[in-house]
Amino acid sequence: MPGTDRPYLRYVALGDSQTEGLGDGDEIVGLRGWADRLAEQLVRHSPDLHYANLAVRGRLAGQVHAEQLAPALDLRPDLATVVAGVNDLLRPRFDADEVAGHLEAMFAALTAQGARVATLTFPDMTRIIPIARPLGSRITALNSRVRHAARRHGVVVAETGHHPVVTDPRLWSADRLHAGPLGHQRIAAAVAHALALPGSDDSWTHALPLDGSSPAGWHAVPGELRWAAAFLGPWLGRRLRGRSSGDGRTAKRPDLLPVRTMAGTGQ
Structure with missing residues (x-):
């Protein structure tokens, strides 16, 4: 199995909108995202790296398992990242054991085939979206189960849920559900650090400078109302219509493609 002294040749990313790259780029210039950024870091030390990203926005953990x-496995990765569960957290019916079961099944299958697998824990969304306070216990429960499942299968865990910087508004896009470019950069750095890639370190955990650029009014009532109208309302509308x-x-x-083919595509 490749390690820090042996280059990865095939990296495959599985997941939902965060892994797809929402919040980092757009539909016109293309999405980048933390998995693309991780691939770009990997190729510096693995020039022959090929990379595939199977993630699709809106997918529940069970759908990631069933579809991706x-x-x-057909792509036979020597490195895979598996990140899913946030969409499940947001549904009225949430079963942490069921979600973790899907994640563990993917961990088991990929590691059994010889892949190095990495995942991450989730930040406290209630510090980003105050009205999401009822979700706090769900996040704690899911993170705990992710850690246990990862431990059973030798999966590397980037503990992004542990560090206060991950809830800094400057790391998030306007919808507060997806990381912005700086957030995707930090996630990629966190996974690289967990994998002990050459040149990685814990600087991704450091607080951002107090430069006055943090969005104002996020948690004030007018800001919350604007956010609800712009993002929460449409999201609820899709749920009521059974759409994603x-x-x-x-x-x-x-498909597994050389990472150099990402240049100039907006990714």
């Missing part, structure tokens, strides 16, 4: 695991932001979408990078 078999194609991932990922309906009709497929993976942006379903």
Whole structure:
């Protein structure tokens, strides 16, 4: 199995909108995202790296398992990242054991095939979206189960949920559900650090400078009302209609391609 002294040749990313890259780029210039950024870091030390990203926005953990695991195994990765569960957290019915079961099944299958697998824990969303306070216990429960499942299968965990900087508004996009460019950069650095990649360190955990650039009024009532109208309302509308932001979408990078082909595509 490749390690820090042996280059990775095939990296496959599984997941939902965060891994797809929402919040980092757009539909016109293309999405980048933390997995793309991690691949760019990997290729500095693994020039022959090929990378596929199977993630699709809106997918629940069970859908990631059902739709992405078999194609991932067919690609025979020596490195895979598996990140899912946030969409489940936001649903009225949430079962931490069920979600963790899907994650563990993917951990087991990928590691059994010889891949090095990495995942991450989730930040406290209640510090980003105050009205999401009822979700706090769900996040704690899911993170605990992710750690236990990862330990059973030798999966590397980037503990992004532990550090206060991850809830700094400057790391998040306006919808507060997806990381912004700086947030995706920090996630990529966190996973690289967990994998002990050459040149990685814990600087991703450091607080951002107090430069006055933090968005003002996020947690004031007018700011909350504007956010609810712009983002929460449409999200609830899709749920009531039984629709998802990922309906009709497929993976942006379903095949293993050289990372250099990402240059100039907006990714």
